[in-house]
Amino acid sequence: MAVVVALGAFLMTLVGGWTAQRVTDRRHLVLGLAGGLMLGVVGLDLLPESLATAGKPVFGVPQALLLFVGGFLFAHVVERLLAVRRAAHGGDTGKRAPQVGLTAAAAMVGHSLMDGVALGAAFQVGGGMGATVALAVITHDFADGFNTYTITSLYGNARRRALAMLAADALAPVVGAASTLLFTLPAEFLGSYLGFFGGALLYLAAAEILPEAHHTHPARTTLLCTALGVAFIWLVVGLSG
Template sequence: MNVLIFSLTAFICTSAGGLLALRFRDHLHLILGFTAGVLLGVVSFDILPELFALAGEHALDPGHAMIALVVGFLLFHSAEKLTLIHHAQEDQYAEHHHPQVGLMSALALVGHSFMDGVGIGLGFQVSNAIGVAVAVAVIAHDFADGLNTMSLMLAHNNTTRRALLLLALDALAPLVGALSTLFFRLPAGVLSLYLGFFAGFLLYISAADILPEAHSRRRSSMTIVMTVLGAAFIFVVTRVAEG
């Protein structure tokens, strides 16, 4: 019951974040700046600390997870560039706005949200206290996850209908992930590789995709401020959850 309640809360928060991005799409450069900071914060203050803690607890080699991080980064970089080359050959696009890129980025976030739900479910398998702590951390940044998904889709010229579909998938992902843990247990070694792989995905999306997109739309010092605020927001959220 606890797993279901917290997963439904994550669903609501993700949806609210995405609808906010849709409502204020005229200020997308500021939302994208905040989004980049959030993703950087999630990697730095959430995923990597969890990865190293997991490696220490189970005597795993963190180097393997770091290899997975590099693979994730380079895989997304390669996929994006191949997509851009393909479209350049077909349509001679001059700008970095392609629906497929936004779709791939959003799907990466859906995968991350699914594993957030898995984290909630596995936390409750250990104890109610750990499950609640994990759930609070997930719910706190699920609002930003929804915002990120919608921002990525709109930034790359996807239709509103497609963006809402991806938002729905992102909102449902934590619920599906949490419920899936009723049927399996994820080995610590596999989880550490997942954390590294998606850290690489999110680093690429933040630094090489969202930030350049934000500044290309409108050069503004406020975009930089929003990026700093996004990273600071996740820093505070993770520290509160730890407390």
């Protein structure tokens, strides 16, 4: 049953990516919405889930928060190292590195894979739990598809690469759900991953996506799109809670 439901997540991810492609003439609005969706996913979904399952505090600080900060710093360090490398080879340090976009998209794929694992595990607990998790996964996979395509494209990757990452992101929950027919991952491991991924995602939203959205179009409509992105994730979390 979980694999069948995961096919809905597959389709919703593709719809999100298709939407991101179709509104290229309103790029600032797309980026504003993507930033809001990412902020909502991190603050209202990933971080609370990570805090609940990531294990005991480490030296007085919740393990989830340490990993969250680590993910943020990791994304920052990777981007800076790539910028230094471009400068050493005479490149434009102001230009975004395609590798960062691919790495971020790969993390989105990993997140979608974990979504599929969570979906499969929920159906192992019972049909009611499975239905609740299915609603959350299918609905917010629209945001995943939207963000995967947007992030990959924003960093200068060709359209075919963005489409390839979108396809991988769409297939990931199906693969994750199918894997639970063989094994299940410990909840603490999933929580740790979500904390680290949330920190990296927040860096991309706050340091890259949102500044780019307002760089050439500092419009109120862009702010509205960001707020709508957060509100959408809040609605999803509320309906699935």
